[in-house]
Amino acid sequence: MTDASSLTTEALAAIGRAPSEDDLARIDQEYLGRKNGQVSRLLSNIAQLLPAEKASLGKAANEAKRAIEAALAARRAELETARLADLAETEAIDITFPGPPPERGHIHVLTQVRRQIETVLESLGYQVELGPEVETEWYNFEALNIAEGHPARENWDSFYFSKELLLRAHTSPVQIRAMQRIKEPPIYIITPGRCYRRDPPEATRLPYFSQVEGLAVDKGLTVGDMKGTLLYMIQSLYGRDRKVRVRPSYFPFTEPSFEFDVSCGICGGIGCKSCRHKGWLEVGGCGMVHPQVLRSGGIDPTQWNGYAWGFGIERMAMLKHDVDDIRLFYESDLRFLEQF
Amino acid sequence: MRISYEWLGDFVDLDGVTPKDAADVLTRLGVEIESLTMVDLSQIVIGRIVEQTKHPKSRNDLWVHLVDLGGRLEQIIAGAPNAVPGSLVPVALPGTTVPNGKVVKDMNIAGFRASGMLCSAAELMLGDDHSGILILDRGTPGEPLTTVIPSQAIMEAEITSNRPDEMGHLGVARELAAGLGRPVKRDFMPSFTGTASPPGRELIKVTIEDPNLCSRYIGGVIKGVKVGPSPDWLQRRLRACGVRPLNNIVDITNYVLLEYAQPLHAFDLAKLNGAEIKVRRARENEKLLGLDGVTRDLTADMLVIADAQRAVALAGVIGGEESAVTSTTTDVLLESATFNGPNVRQTSRTIGLRTEASARFERALPPELALAGARRAASLIAELAGGAVHKDWADVYPRPQEPVRVNLRPALIDNVLGTHVPLEEAESILKRLNFHVKVMGDGEWDVLPPVFRLDVTIPEDLVEEVGRVYGYDRVPPTLPGRRHESWTPLAPSLDRRLDLTREVLAGAGYTETWNPALVSGRKLEDLRIAAHAMRVSNALSDDMDTLRTSLLPSLIDVAVLNRDRGRVDVRVYEIAEAYLARVGEKNTQPEEPLRLAAIATAGSTADDGRKAFYRLKAVLDECIAALSGPPCTYQRAAAQLFHPGRCAAVVMDGRQLGYIGEVHPSVSAAANLEGRIVAFEVDVEPMLAAARIPRSQPLPRFPGVERDLAVVVEDTVAAGAVLASIKELAGDLLEHVRAFDEYRGAQVSEAHKSIAFTLTFRSPERTLTDAEVDKVMSEIKLGLEKRHRARFRE
Known part of the structure; x- marks a missing residue:
């Protein structure tokens, strides 16, 4: 079983490498998913632990979650900035192409x-x-x-x-x-x-x-x-x-x-x-x-x-x-x- | 009228005044010079014909001339034979441009060299005659033509109808002199030169039977004249003014007409029966052979000059051929008279002939002018045709010209012009225009206009005289403004109130047109909409002889024209009056209802027409909605021009505004228009009268619920009836209902249709529950089943 800090390190590395929004969404699900996310799974055996261990594990898991969330947000912002910066190429249209004329009548x-x-x-x-x-x-x-x-x-x-x-x-x-x-x-x-x-x-x-x-x-x-x-x-x-x-x-x-x-x-x-x-x-x-x-x-x-x-x-x-x-x-x- | 600049120089010193200057001064004074043609003769030289031989080879009639140009000889070929040896002629040498624009080149015509051109009067723009070479009566070979004929400038002037005195060069020169501040070198009244006995009045007896139509008749006698061609200078001036020279006597009468604006006529005294002139109305069935070779039937409305037996001239319009001056004439009766203007105009219109004389008489000439013109002509005849002018002419003058006096408060000048004109300057201007001004004790001016100015009768006329010479350019522009204690608040004009409608139509793709209100009455009859048509009694042509009773035929024509020119879809409208005679009331003005009409072309199937109808109906609804008036209802109707199954009366507040529908197939077929057309025509004024200022409604606070309902009914049930039922059955919660589709076909049974509605429910107090809406919907369905035997589709 991996501990919280190595999990965090692994997640942050994956986030840093993620090339797209979709990848980030997948990583988000993988680590922070409510039931099967790796961070949640850290806590799967918590019931069997001693109270002091519970507290420590809970804290570590929470820290891992926050760190991953922060990294996700940062990477998302980074990707969005890059996407907007590329609009001129990715979404360029031929502005010389004429639009369909509106049906306009003329006043004499x-x-x-x-x-x-x-x-x-x-x-x-x-x-x-x-x-x-x-x-x-x-x-x-x-x-x-x-x-x-x-x-x-x-x-x-x-x-x-x-x-x-x-x-x-x-x-x-x-x-x-x-x-x-x-x-x-x-x-x-x-x-x-x-x-x-x-x-x-x-x-x-x-x-x-x-x-x-x-x-x-x-x-x-x-x-x-x-x-x-x-x-x-x-x-x-x-x-x-x-x-x-x-x-x-x-x-x-x-x-x-x-x-x-x-x-x-x-x-x-x-x-x-x-x-x-x-x-x-x-x-x-x-x-x-x-x-x-x-x-x-x-x-x-x-x-x-x-x-x-x-x-x-x-x-x-x-x-x-x-x-x-x-x-x-x-x-x-x-x-x-x-x-x- | 054509005015010769050179001729004006006879009466006013033009030193330092170019033709352009003169034209500008005259235009500013009110003698509008419409064009100025400069005829530069400085490049033309005088030649003497030494030898003339027929061109031996040319198939056209050409003559080869040897021309002496003052020490050198040139060979010149011409197409006219009149330049016989010895003649002095105008010559344009190679390289020169003659006044009519032709460039002269060295040529070779069928083996003969041609070094230049002999010029006609027309080529030199000295007249309209191009039939032969212009023959000069003097000049030295080799000298420029300008040594005998000065360069010309011809002005085309528009003389206003109140100033017949300006229809002669002297009158125009008087204006020019006043404008330039220079004296006029000719008195209005020439001195009388007749001395021969016996007295003229013993040689001819003149009576005027209708003094209303002839206020003065002067008959002067000149005996022993020698009829022949006029001198060159006189012919040239006539030609310059567009008059063809004939012989010295006739030319002189025309010359004086162009100089003094007084028409004159010369009779051969020997051809008058009974040494008598009667100015009388024509007799029934009387005829006159005119100088133009046309025999005319006269009527009692016309005034004639008659001798003891017959009419010899149509007064003020044209002389008679039988009494005309010819080469054998020796004794002349010179007529100078004053005829009634409206009568001359009427005669001239009736016979369809407007002459230089009638154009002047029409404008009412002063009788004093008749004497001036007669004296001037007599002395010219004596000078140029010889002959003895007899003393004491017949001068019958039953209605002597009354002198007109006008009292002027000089302050009126400043008050009307809006600038200060010093009194001395105003007085000097009036004097320059030959007005006599006497300053009275109380400062008023007693002004006596010259006898040739019958147009000046009120003080404002004098203000105009001062103003135009003073110069309206010197009157500074101002805007009026004083303290007003009452006013009318601005109300938007009818046309501007219609701009809302125009915006809707423009947005819907309809273009506005302005079409002629005068249309073909025949066509209105064919379309059977001529019942109230007003027909013009003096139309220019059949296709515009009647005022239209509907705008629709014009718009159909617009569709045809644009289709013919390649446009497939035509959507146009017009806002204009229709004209409807009030039946049974002649001589009353018709109704002129302002109409809005629109048409749109559609495809050729029945369904195309149906869809186009609904689209157009929505456009009309929107036009009306834009004015915020009450909505229109549509009632099945039959109307001329419309399809019998596809026409509705447009009704607002119980009042019928007009019709909308598909145009009857026979109407579009008659117009050669393929496909269907839909159209409406409505009265605008009730629409505008019902217009309201839109009032804002609070925005809904709770969400609405939309439900669709497909109602299957028999074909004959109108959507409008179902719609009305839904509104009635639904109660307060129904906010809006709209029919959006109509379906016939496999999904519904034979002779049935399905109409789809969208209903919007809303409460101002709460969010509606499905259960509440379901309840209302089932009540609606129940009601529709009962009322319309409706079924429902899911």
């Missing part, structure tokens, strides 16, 4: 751009207002100071259902409806939505498109305020290095009227092929609200004034994402829609 690029525009203008305190697409002649033209026979009407060649009803040519009718509903300025609104003009489809224009117009009615608003608002919007959407230029133009519903341009993002305004050597890209129209239009909305132009602007969401998206054909937005080819 025009929705994304409309969302950005709404977010930027909401941050300035503008509220979104919506209105009908099938409009009356009065809201679409008369209320906006474009009476029948007005030479500017040719700019809004429209689709008619009857003499009275037509598809709105712009979202400006929503401005009138909003003024009539809100009644008391300050009014700060934007009016996103679909519009229609009788232009045959081509790469730069479609008979249907989407606009965002903005309207501010308050006390003491200025052309400077309008410029600042447009600049804030453009820089928020395209980056703070962009510049905005307003050019005098003519619309019956604003006075003064302007077109607004954004400096070309490619050449920075010097002139290049993509801006047709102008340095500027046309974005939309704007101006100080004509007193007659305020009156149409039930607002007293001697008390309040305002500015307004409008542009196409498609145009903004084309400038932002280098899309060269407006028809792509409405063709619904997934190969295009999935690029955004």
